[in-house]
Amino acid sequence: WCVPCLVSLDTLQELCRKEKLTCKSIGITKRNLNNYEVEYLCDYKVVKDMEYYLVKWKGWPNSTNTWEPLQNLKCPLLLQQFLNDKHNYLSQVKKGKAIIPKDNNKTLKPAIARYIVKKAKQRIALQKWQDELNRRKNHKGMIFVENTVDLEGPPTDFYYINEYKPAPGISLVNEVTFGCSCTDCFFEKCCPTEAGVVLAYNKNQQIKIPPGTPIYECNSRCQCGPDCPNRIVQKGTQYSLCIFRTSNGCGWGVKTLVKIKRMSFVMEYVGEVITSEEAERRGQLYDNKGITYLFDLDYESDEFTVDAARYGNVSHFVNHSCDPNLQVFNVFIDNLDTRLPRIALFSTRTIYAGEELTFDYQMKGSGDTSSDSVDHSPARKRVRTVCRCGAVTCRGYLN
Numbered sequence: 001w002c003v004p005c006l007v008s009l010d011t012l013q014e015l016c017r018k019e020k021l022t023c024k025s026i027g028i029t030k031r032n033l034n035n036y037e038v039e040y041l042c043d044y045k046v047v048k049d050m051e052y053y054l055v056k057w058k059g060w061p062n063s064t065n066t067w068e069p070l071q072n073l074k075c076p077l078l079l080q081q082f083l084n085d086k087h088n089y090l091s092q093v094k095k096g097k098a099i100i101p102k103d104n105n106k107t108l109k110p111a112i113a114r115y116i117v118k119k120a121k122q123r124i125a126l127q128k129w130q131d132e133l134n135r136r137k138n139h140k141g142m143i144f145v146e147n148t149v150d151l152e153g154p155p156t157d158f159y160y161i162n163e164y165k166p167a168p169g170i171s172l173v174n175e176v177t178f179g180c181s182c183t184d185c186f187f188e189k190c191c192p193t194e195a196g197v198v199l200a201y202n203k204n205q206q207i208k209i210p211p212g213t214p215i216y217e218c219n220s221r222c223q224c225g226p227d228c229p230n231r232i233v234q235k236g237t238q239y240s241l242c243i244f245r246t247s248n249g250c251g252w253g254v255k256t257l258v259k260i261k262r263m264s265f266v267m268e269y270v271g272e273v274i275t276s277e278e279a280e281r282r283g284q285l286y287d288n289k290g291i292t293y294l295f296d297l298d299y300e301s302d303e304f305t306v307d308a309a310r311y312g313n314v315s316h317f318v319n320h321s322c323d324p325n326l327q328v329f330n331v332f333i334d335n336l337d338t339r340l341p342r343i344a345l346f347s348t349r350t351i352y353a354g355e356e357l358t359f360d361y362q363m364k365g366s367g368d369t370s371s372d373s374v375d376h377s378p379a380r381k382r383v384r385t386v387c388r389c390g391a392v393t394c395r396g397y398l399n
């Protein structure tokens, strides 16, 4: 029998220390049973011209917090964070034109201390989430998480996946694939030719085909090695990206931390693969935000939809723009079933470090820019979400 424990490791460690118990499997040994490491600082006061900070000890419950004189603290970073958070809180209050009660400089207002503790806890939670994302991802680029805007923590109902998660009854490997035997896939009649299209990439790994044209990459049956110029999407995201809290009310967004050349592969759009009937059903249940995660695979049929609401990768957090810097392409690699293309996002221009990544939710799928090729489902047309992308060409609504 095995019963999963719902309590966090931190809580278990705190309990152990409180009860003076050692337990190797949760990292509490005789050696470190009485270790004290500052987790964060909670409060500040001055007594007889001495400065004190209230310390939350890592792995210890709040009841063991202690006031420590400033000169005892060996945590310059945490101290700096405390002062920054205090400063930010005060400047926010100022912006709100509220009257700040006169600080006597001897103690902190309880509201400030509460904010600082919330901020410290949020920082720890986001760091944990960032570690988890990087443990789960199987591509080269790192994932960072940043919120300097509000107190929002990690999403509670989101699970990171690297590839499509097919719903029961949907098979993503139901076709025997053709494999090429080129000595040089760039010059020879390779997998794309076999599928009746041209090679999608130039020698610099940039996409050179127009939107709406499918990509056929080399696959597991091909004789070529991993350096084949026709293996790009399958290698996954190469860039370090950051999931960050936007300051314009768009929730989380994604920015690149490095320069991305134009026409380069940035990320795949993954999620649960469901039937369009199921998508219709979910569309009725979802709110405006949930609906935007539904992505119709309408390359050649409209049988399937990708739902990235609960299961997804970084693309889950990429915001919509009416003037986007990413463009959608349909990709076939080990599954040649034209009803089930993979969705890859490529840069449409040079994107500089720090810029937010966006794609046009309305141009999902076929790349048909002319009309309402996306929205077959009446459920999605009924609710309209106001667009805040800020582009000159903004259409005003997300759907």
Ligand SMILES: [Zn+2]
Pocket: 180, 181, 182, 184, 185, 188, 189, 190, 191, 218, 222, 224
């Ligand atoms: Zn080849």
Ligand SMILES: [Zn+2]
Pocket: 179, 180, 181, 185, 190, 191, 217, 218, 219, 222, 223, 224
């Ligand atoms: Zn090939």
Ligand SMILES: [Zn+2]
Pocket: 180, 185, 190, 218, 222, 224, 225, 228, 229, 230, 231
């Ligand atoms: Zn190849």
Ligand SMILES: [Zn+2]
Pocket: 321, 322, 323, 387, 388, 389, 390, 391, 393, 394, 395, 396, 397
């Ligand atoms: Zn817009």
